[in-house]
């Protein structure tokens with residue numbers, strides 16, 4: 001998903017308050033901080049399901065028949081879920097359906113079944129007969145109701161354009177359950193038949209291919225769509241209004257053709273011809289590097305909907321009508337959503353903790369298209385833009401947190417930092433392995449889902465390198481390195497010089513930021529006789545390097561090709577006088593974050609040598625409330641998560657004691 005940038009919180013509020021189409025165009029260059037409204041509501045209510053109970057079965061096929069009535073914003077549906085047991089004995093099936101939806105009838109293989117349907121969205125069905133491993137059955141559910149968020153930017157939304165009703169959906173991440181019963185986790189994929197019944201003057205779009213259009217009753221039409229490629233619940237979508245329609249084609253290098261379908265508001269139809277004109281070229285580019293478009297037997301296209309961004313629904317992206325301008329202002333959103341057909345839809349994030357696998361890939365694809373289309377300098381400009389918008393998002397209300405299992409799914413950390421992580425993977429692996437990786441990733445996980453650990457494993461297999469260090473610091477921890485560096489040179493012999501470089505990392509350990517980012521750092525040296533690039537393996541907080549160059553250096557650049565997500569300031573050469581076991585810190589170091597804790601925090605300490613350690617937490621009365629470590633500990637960095645949930649809100653003291661030192665840090669618990 002991509003949403004366009006809002007410049008400030010004030011604008012965000014204005015955005016929520018205003019009619020979308022009345023919004024003046026802001027800088028159209030980056031990824032918004034604005035979640036869909038329904039999601040803000042739901043996160044406030046219940047958060048998303050970190051621990052899901054929809055286990056023990058595998059969905060094989062959905063039949064989803066829904067009648068959408070804009071006159072009262074209601075839905076009434078019939079859903080059949082064909083599934084197979086993955087357990088030796090399965091007696092219950094857990095699904096999700098928002099509790100405000102009324103279930104009229106529920107059967108398993110034609111036999112009425114008992115069930116519990118409880119707030120907020122749990123539907124647990126008692127199977128009339130226990131199932132054995134591999135047995136299959138069909139749950140059939142008739143239901144009706146008024147989906148939450150209806151009338152606004154809901155998961156299922158009833159809205160208007162030019163006074164004409166439009167029905168549309170955007171279910172990512174867990175909105176499908178607001179309008180149809182399902183196993184609502186991103187790793188579950190199956191085929192799906194959709195029958196969308198809407199007022200007869202409307203056309204209803206769906207995933208896959210249109211099978212039939214019938215009139216089930218006067219004044220209504222039913223559009224039957226079949227998605228024959230595996231699809232997950234959040235990618236199943238409907239849009240329906242008085243669409244204008246046009247078609248284009250993408251032709252593969254081997255001559256196969258794919259229809260590109262456009263369902264656009266009639267008032268925007270002419271503008272859309274301009275905005276989508278080069279879509280076939282962009283598909284051809286991604287096909288050339290990621291393998292052919294994944295859903296060649298079906299289609300790709302865009303359906304307009306009333307949202308300030310777009311959503312990569314499988315085979316048919318839903319595209320904000322306000323993005324259709326006839327000026328290509330939001331071309332990057334078209335590119336971003338298209339790339340999700342590979343990375344997001346073909347290979348889907350395995351859990352919502354891995355959302356950066358969808359968005360980081362798609363953000364980098366946006367830049368890769370620019371590199372292909374406009375060249376290296378334009379690509380560099382795009383990456384710098386991503387860097388700055390990530391920095392801004394961290395400095396704003398979103399704050400700093402790791403990209404894996406993020407505190408906020410739709411902002412600069414998951415999106416722009418995610419894009420930068422792909423860029424740095426390219427740097428660390430080199431061009432050949434990087435591009436090979438995508439084909440291997442597709443081979444392993446096409447029509448399936450993958451998690452962050454799968455990414456690391458695949459990259460390690462492709463490159464033959466251990467990448468623990470990279471994932472630990474960039475993915476599982478937070479922030480970025482802040483470098484101070486300097487250089488000096490001395491003549492060596494008649495025609496050479498020795499260059500000394502010092503690199504110091506000065507970032508604070510705020511919110512799980514590593515003390516040291518281990519990275520290869522390129523140093524570009526311009527000399528009296530030419531240019532040289534030397535790669536230094538920087539793995540210490542303060543570090544000196546020396547190397548020889550031909551001629552006499554006239555200029556030295558730090559990371560001249562801009563491969564590292566960082567800040568870097570040239571502050572002069574610093575000699576690091578001693579290199580203890582872990583150079584740069586000679587005594588123990590203790591860090592906390594987040595602080596205040598609500599109620600979890602991560603306590604980090606670093607020891608220069610193995611030694612006896614006691615790590616305890618005291619309240620302000622001096623009473624010890626927890627002992628986290630007591631014993632011999634190894635040198636290096638250790639991180640411990642502490643859950644202060646059993647403690648009252650207030651100030652506590654975290655104390656690290658070694659035979660020679662005692663360090664105390666104040667920790668606030670705010671619940």
Ligand SMILES: [Zn+2]
Pocket residue numbers: 001002336340358359362
């Ligand atoms: Zn996206």
